[in-house]
Amino acid sequence: MSKFHVTTQVNGDEVEFLCDPRETLLDCLRDKLNLTGAKEGCGTGDCGACSVSVDGRLVCSCLMLGVEAEGKTIETVEGLADGEVLHPLQQKFIERAALQCGICTPGILVAAKALLEKNPDPTEEETRYWLAGNLCRCTGYDKIIRAVMETAAEMREAS
Numbered sequence: 001m002s003k004f005h006v007t008t009q010v011n012g013d014e015v016e017f018l019c020d021p022r023e024t025l026l027d028c029l030r031d032k033l034n035l036t037g038a039k040e041g042c043g044t045g046d047c048g049a050c051s052v053s054v055d056g057r058l059v060c061s062c063l064m065l066g067v068e069a070e071g072k073t074i075e076t077v078e079g080l081a082d083g084e085v086l087h088p089l090q091q092k093f094i095e096r097a098a099l100q101c102g103i104c105t106p107g108i109l110v111a112a113k114a115l116l117e118k119n120p121d122p123t124e125e126e127t128r129y130w131l132a133g134n135l136c137r138c139t140g141y142d143k144i145i146r147a148v149m150e151t152a153a154e155m156r157e158a159s
Helices: 025-032 088-095 105-118 124-133 142-158
Strands: 004-010 013-019 051-054 057-060 073-075
Touching: 013 025, 025 051, 051 105, 057 105, 088 105, 088 142, 105 124, 105 142, 124 142
Parallel strands: 004 073
Antiparallel strands: 004 013, 051 057, 051 073
16 A cells, blocks of 8 residues: 655645555554654544644544545644643643543643633633543543643633
8 A cells, every 4th residue: 555645734734745545644643754643542433642732633543544644734742831831731730730641631731721712711621621531540530621621720810
C-alpha cells in the first residue's frame, strides 16, 4: 500500500509526514512527529487520553486518520506552554495536584483549554459536562474540576 504525503500545521509549525492511509492521527503524531503527549488509552474514542484540537474542534486523535490532517491546524498538549512558560491550566494542575499517573492529563488539558476558549466563564456543571469524555482512573475528578474553574477565574481577572 502506498504512503500519503501530508502537510499540516501542528502547534504553529508547518510539518510534513508520510503515512499509511490506515494510520490514525494519534499514531502519526506519536510515531512520525515524535509528539508523545497524546496517549492511546482505549483506541475507541471513549477515554479522551488522545484528545487534540483540529481546526479548533476537540477530537479523539485515535478516531481520525492521519491523512485527514492534510491542510488542518492541529494543537496538542505540547503546544500549550509558551517555551518554558506553562499555560495557566498546566500551572494550576501542578499547584492543585490535579494529576497523578499522567495518562489522561494531556487530553484533559487540551479539552479544558478548548472549553475555556469557547466559554471563559463556565459553570461547574458545564465544566464537568465538557470534560465528561475524559476518563481518569487515578485522581477522581474534583481536583481537576477545581483546577479548571480556578484557572478560568484567574484568566478572566488577568484579561
